[in-house]
Amino acid sequence: MAEQKINHLKDDYLVQATAKQGLLRCLAVRTTELVKQARNIHDLSPVSCVALGRLMSGALLMATDLKNEQDRLTLTIKSDGDISNLTTIATLDGKVRGYTTDPHAISYYKSAGKLDLAQSVGKGNLTVIKDLGLKEPYIGSVKLVSGEIAEDLASYYFYSEQIPTVIFLGVRLNQQGVVAAGGMMIQALPGIDTEILNWLENRCLGFPELSELLAEGISPHQLPDMLLGVDAELKYLAESLVEYYCECSRDRMNRNLLLLGNKELTELSEDPNGITLHCHFCAVDYHYTQAEVKQLAEAAIVL
Ligand SMILES: [Zn+2]
Numbered sequence: 486m487a488e489q490k491i492n493h494l495k496d497d498y499l500v501q502a503t504a505k506q507g508l509l510r511c512l513a514v515r516t517t518e519l520v521k522q523a524r525n526i527h528d529l530s531p532v533s534c535v536a537l538g539r540l541m542s543g544a545l546l547m548a549t550d551l552k553n554e555q556d557r558l559t560l561t562i563k564s565d566g567d568i569s570n571l572t573t574i575a576t577l578d579g580k581v582r583g584y585t586t587d588p589h590a591i592s593y594y595k596s597a598g599k600l601d602l603a604q605s606v607g608k609g610n611l612t613v614i615k616d617l618g619l620k621e622p623y624i625g626s627v628k629l630v631s632g633e634i635a636e637d638l639a640s641y642y643f644y645s646e647q648i649p650t651v652i653f654l655g656v657r658l659n660q661q662g663v664v665a666a667g668g669m670m671i672q673a674l675p676g677i678d679t680e681i682l683n684w685l686e687n688r689c690l691g692f693p694e695l696s697e698l699l700a701e702g703i704s705p706h707q708l709p710d711m712l713l714g715v716d717a718e719l720k721y722l723a724e725s726l727v728e729y730y731c732e733c734s735r736d737r738m739n740r741n742l743l744l745l746g747n748k749e750l751t752e753l754s755e756d757p758n759g760i761t762l763h764c765h766f767c768a769v770d771y772h773y774t775q776a777e778v779k780q781l782a783e784a785a786i787v788l
Contacts, residue, residue, distance in 0.1 A: 500705045500724045504717040508677045513669040513705040516542045519729040520666040532592040532605045538656035539634040541573045541583045542668035548575035557616040564609025579727035582766040606632035649673040655696030665699035669708045731767035738771045750782035
């Protein structure tokens with residue numbers, strides 16, 4: 486991969502490290518700019534922005550499990566709350582996109598300034614899909630434990646992959662919009678003993694809110710340091726930029742339309758106004774004139 490110039494004070498980036506002689510895997514990411522972008526694209530209400538921002542930050546952390554650039558990690562939450570459907574897709578090279586069917590959910594507050602995400606998400610399931618380019622994708626699903634998302638992702642790792650994991654996620658907003666967003670994940674690797682796990686649990690107790698630290702200007706590099714302290718012997722391995730990126734294109738839309746087949750495309754070509762396809766992830770519309778739909782219908786015959 487080409488070396489990327491990263492501005493540690495401003496850019497959205499992800500850092501990977503190990504600690505305790507390689508027995509802990511540590512990841513931290515800042516997602517402030519890409520969550521701002523998601524908010525603009527989808528016109529998100531505060532609570533919808535926090536939900537999608539946390540899930541996108543978590544997806545970027547989890548996408549580091551992927552092996553190849555073409556692999557995709559999808560997280561979906563389906564639940565019975567006001568925010569009943571969230572989807573995000575992330576890649577190994579730090580690209581993420583997301584949408585919710587409920588961008589304007591009403592924001593409830595637990596206390597002044599503290600959104601009650603658990604109430605807005607409600608009860609439901611988290612599904613993790615890892616498309617590794619094999620015949621079948623890997624699919625794992627767990628019941629939501631809190632709806633606050635960080636705990637739900639940790640519960641997925643614990644129950645589906647048997648990996649003890651601690652996850653922090655945060656999105657901070659003010660009247661003007663997104664102030665800070667990001668995440669941190671610490672995972673226990675095989676061979677770890679209970680002594681280190683207990684030590685980690687103690688370190689996590691009373692750790693400040695992640696979004697507050699990010700809003701104060703703490704960088705992703707400093708987060709594992711702050712959580713684990715000098716005894717952890719942190720070793721930083723890699724850092725990479727992350728961004729909001731949608732993979733849609735007119736070419737892809739053409740291919741999707743061709744899959745409909747000649748019969749359906751011929752029916753669609755009867756509309757003199759043509760058709761418009763909408764991308765949920767980036768809100769771009771792709772318009773096809775009646776003549777273009779007719780052309781596609783003809784192309785579909787020879788397929
Ligand atoms: Zn798109």
